[in-house]
Amino acid sequence: MVKRWRCTVCGYIHEGTEPPAVCPACGADCSRFEVVREDEPAFRGPGPSVADHLHPILAHFPNGLMPTTIFLLAVSWLFSRPALEEAVVWMVGLVTCVVPLNLLTGIRDWRRYHGGIKASIFRKKIALGIALGLMGVVALALRLLGGYGLRPLYLTLLFGMLAASVALGYLGGQLMFVAIDKSDPH
Numbered sequence: 762m763v764k765r766w767r768c769t770v771c772g773y774i775h776e777g778t779e780p781p782a783v784c785p786a787c788g789a790d791c792s793r794f795e796v797v798r799e800d801e802p803a804f805r806g807p808g809p810s811v812a813d814h815l816h817p818i819l820a821h822f823p824n825g826l827m828p829t830t831i832f833l834l835a836v837s838w839l840f841s842r843p844a845l846e847e848a849v850v851w852m853v854g855l856v857t858c859v860v861p862l863n864l865l866t867g868i869r870d871w872r873r874y875h876g877g878i879k880a881s882i883f884r885k886k887i888a889l890g891i892a893l894g895l896m897g898v899v900a901l902a903l904r905l906l907g908g909y910g911l912r913p914l915y916l917t918l919l920f921g922m923l924a925a926s927v928a929l930g931y932l933g934g935q936l937m938f939v940a941i942d943k944s945d946p947h
């Protein structure tokens with residue numbers, strides 16, 4: 762008989778006679794799946810207070826700033842505007858300062874809404890967050906101690922930070938939209 766199975770880690774819903782071997786959304790194994798009962802109450806997620814949403818709010822800082830840094834570096838190089846290159850340093854500094862707050866609020870939400878279970882999606886998010894912060898520290902050190910910013914290693918680190926923030930946003934979106942599906946009463 763076909764049942765609805767829910768991943769207890771991320772809320773992904775699977776329909777079938779058996780749960781999937783591995784959750785396609787978060788990577789948890791089949792032991793983390795439970796049968797969805799028809800009479801159970803709707804999912805209780807974050808409340809309306811801003812404090813409950815600090816992680817997604819802070820996560821938009823790197824997501825918004827990193828593409829802007831690349832854009833401003835390109836403009837500064839094409840139109841010889843050194844002030845824009847300097848603005849990029851401040852933006853990379855801001856991203857690097859926000860990363861520890863992102864990690865703390867992310868770990869808080871992981872424990873609160875996903876039971877702190879060590880599924881692959883959370884391991885990836887934490888590793889990418891640490892990588893983002895470390896790349897920021899090294900990029901800032903290179904730029905501030907090594908002089909002018911348009912050097913290959915510095916640029917590589919900025920592109921690495923852009924890639925890490927895009928990947929973090931993608932994984933966060935997976936968890937978000939699964940959570941919305943979880944609240945669907947049907």
Ligand SMILES: [Zn+2]
Pocket residue numbers: 768769770771772773784785786787788789
């Ligand atoms: Zn899952």
